[in-house]
Amino acid sequence: MPTHMPHKLVTLQRHMLEQQARFPFATGEFTSMLMDFVVAVKIISREINKAGLAEILGDAGEENIQGEQVMKLDQFAQDRIYKAMDHGGHLACMASEEEEHLIPIPPQFPTGRYVLMFDPLDGSSNIDANVSIGTIFAIHRRKTHSGPGTMEDALQVGNNLVCAGYVLYGPSTVLVYSTASGVAGFTLDPSIGEFCLSHEDIRMPERAKYYSANEGNTPYWGEADRKFIEHLKQPDKASGRPYSSRYIGTLVSDFHRNLLSGGVFLYPPDRKDPKKPAGKLRLLYEAAPLAYIAEQAGGAATDGKQRILDIQPKGLHDRTPLCIGPKADVALYEKFVREFGGK
Ligand code: P6P
Numbered sequence: 188m189p190t191h192m193p194h195k196l197v198t199l200q201r202h203m204l205e206q207q208a209r210f211p212f213a214t215g216e217f218t219s220m221l222m223d224f225v226v227a228v229k230i231i232s233r234e235i236n237k238a239g240l241a242e243i244l245g246d247a248g249e250e251n252i253q254g255e256q257v258m259k260l261d262q263f264a265q266d267r268i269y270k271a272m273d274h275g276g277h278l279a280c281m282a283s284e285e286e287e288h289l290i291p292i293p294p295q296f297p298t299g300r301y302v303l304m305f306d307p308l309d310g311s312s313n314i315d316a317n318v319s320i321g322t323i324f325a326i327h328r329r330k331t332h333s334g335p336g337t338m339e340d341a342l343q344v345g346n347n348l349v350c351a352g353y354v355l356y357g358p359s360t361v362l363v364y365s366t367a368s369g370v371a372g373f374t375l376d377p378s379i380g381e382f383c384l385s386h387e388d389i390r391m392p393e394r395a396k397y398y399s400a401n402e403g404n405t406p407y408w409g410e411a412d413r414k415f416i417e418h419l420k421q422p423d424k425a426s427g428r429p430y431s432s433r434y435i436g437t438l439v440s441d442f443h444r445n446l447l448s449g450g451v452f453l454y455p456p457d458r459k460d461p462k463k464p465a466g467k468l469r470l471l472y473e474a475a476p477l478a479y480i481a482e483q484a485g486g487a488a489t490d491g492k493q494r495i496l497d498i499q500p501k502g503l504h505d506r507t508p509l510c511i512g513p514k515a516d517v518a519l520y521e522k523f524v525r526e527f528g529g530k
Pocket residue numbers: 309310311312401436437438439467
């Protein structure tokens with residue numbers, strides 16, 4: 188039995204209900220909303236595991252043998268999450284990487300107290316190579332009192348998050364989430380269709396042994412970024428070894444390995460694309476939810492100068508530089524930025 192595998196079977200729903208019991212005024216609405224989301228995630232997991240049979244099922248954009256229009260998996264994931272969440276009366280509105288504008292709740296359905304931000308399929312460009320991909324989600328309480336959700340409800344600072352998490356579709360499908368009382372991980376048992384507690388209390392290791400960065404972008408990085416990564420390659424005085432490089436190219440996968448095994452991830456602003464002066468990653472539905480998880484697990488996340496969770500978003504698709512991992516490694520990056528400038 189792996190060391191982290193608890194001895195009793197705790198399903199995700201049981202865990203959520205136990206968390207909910209901590210809040211005397213909890214109505215169960217929050218748990219019900221999360222369970223709606225989990226249904227969509229289970230369906231996405233099933234489709235991803237079939238994706239390898241695309242030639243049989245039909246490639247995206249074509250008709251499959253049943254004569255159905257085959258969606259690209261990221262469109263499929265977007266569609267499944269939207270359809271799971273649009274009618275339960277829990278949300279005031281949603282925002283997704285796949286949609287330019289705020290996603291309203293259809294007028295025929297009631298609106299609710301929460302706002303969902305999500306990246307339906309992070310790393311989707313890796314699907315054809317059978318590399319792991321993920322879904323990232325973040326949940327705020329609405330700020331307006333009633334009626335359709337607004338940008339004021341969506342553009343909230345990460346410190347306001349009430350829940351965040353991700354799903355990693357890898358050799359197994361793992362869901363990791365936090366509601367501000369630590370971080371727990373669940374592994375999907377397809378034979379019973381349940382996410383079962385597999386990582387009871389995830390803690391970010393004190394120091395990283397891996398670094399994750401796309402060094403192909405080095406020519407476009409600032410001096411602080413280059414010097415930071417070069418520093419990590421020098422043999423560590425304490426252990427005599429340099430960090431090992433691990434980079435999958437799917438944020439969720441790189442983050443999950445770093446969270447469990449100890450690693451620092453860096454996606455700095457790169458000057459390769461003037462349209463992306465702040466780097467490639469998005470604040471609302473990538474950096475902020477993972478920063479929430481990292482901090483709940485004892486780690487840290489910065490844009491080089493401030494906590495990711497302190498950044499006030501101006502738009503749904505704001506980008507941000509991201510350095511995320513153990514506190515000591517993130518603090519070291521900030522020191523390099525102070526010393527060598529830039530963001
Ligand atoms: P690059 C995937 O496309 C993604 O948005 C993240 O999941 C990942 O961390 C990053 O881009 C990889 O970007 O420039 O290294 O290919």
